Amino acid sequence: MQFPAVAALVQLGHKYRIQHVLNEGIRRMSSCFSDKLDVWDAVNKNMGSALMTYASTDAIAVVNIARLTGTHSMLPVALYLCCQLDIDTILNGAPGPHADGSRVCLSPDDVARCIEQRGTLLHHNVISALRIWKSTPSEKCEARETRDCVGELERVTREWIDYDTGDCLNHPDALGGWVEFFQEADFSLCVPCCEMIQKRVTEERRAIWERLPRLFGVSQRPGSGPQA
Numbered sequence: 488m489q490f491p492a493v494a495a496l497v498q499l500g501h502k503y504r505i506q507h508v509l510n511e512g513i514r515r516m517s518s519c520f521s522d523k524l525d526v527w528d529a530v531n532k533n534m535g536s537a538l539m540t541y542a543s544t545d546a547i548a549v550v551n552i553a554r555l556t557g558t559h560s561m562l563p564v565a566l567y568l569c570c571q572l573d574i575d576t577i578l579n580g581a582p583g584p585h586a587d588g589s590r591v592c593l594s595p596d597d598v599a600r601c602i603e604q605r606g607t608l609l610h611h612n613v614i615s616a617l618r619i620w621k622s623t624p625s626e627k628c629e630a631r632e633t634r635d636c637v638g639e640l641e642r643v644t645r646e647w648i649d650y651d652t653g654d655c656l657n658h659p660d661a662l663g664g665w666v667e668f669f670q671e672a673d674f675s676l677c678v679p680c681c682e683m684i685q686k687r688v689t690e691e692r693r694a695i696w697e698r699l700p701r702l703f704g705v706s707q708r709p710g711s712g713p714q715a
Contacts, residue, residue, distance in 0.1 A: 544581035608659035
């Protein structure tokens, strides 16, 4: 189902206290706006799961629905995705799921929260990149004697991880993977050092993901969920 239909299910179920309708809508929505990183990674690539498809601006409606229904588990990633939107959309909302042309907007508190945390996420993006590409090679580095991998790590940091002249870090998408970077960048590391970098990427993304609830002031109480 497309997001507007799922949103309608949730709103219908909540308004008329039809619990099974509400639960089904939340189940579909949570399949995309998950509190589990591996689940979100899988659906984020295709902007949808087997249960629902969505657009980037739908994160605004998800935030509002999550707060309306008490489904706190969807809030961290939904607010994170709102931070990726342009400032005008964060401030003024986006076209809603209804055919009447109405716009869906964040609450003033959530607008302030997203604008403030964009800077924090950009900071995390810079710091995690510097940790990932620090010039300490793998203990099993195959080029330890020639220091080729050390030189390559330093070169990547110098030429690619550049805040002032490049777009690589100048954005709040701190969870953005490095898959495209590995595919497009021209660099060479030995196999153990490549595996080390991949491990660093995994660890840094996991750390940022686990910070999201605290970053956005979300309390994920055990057992919290949709309420009609």
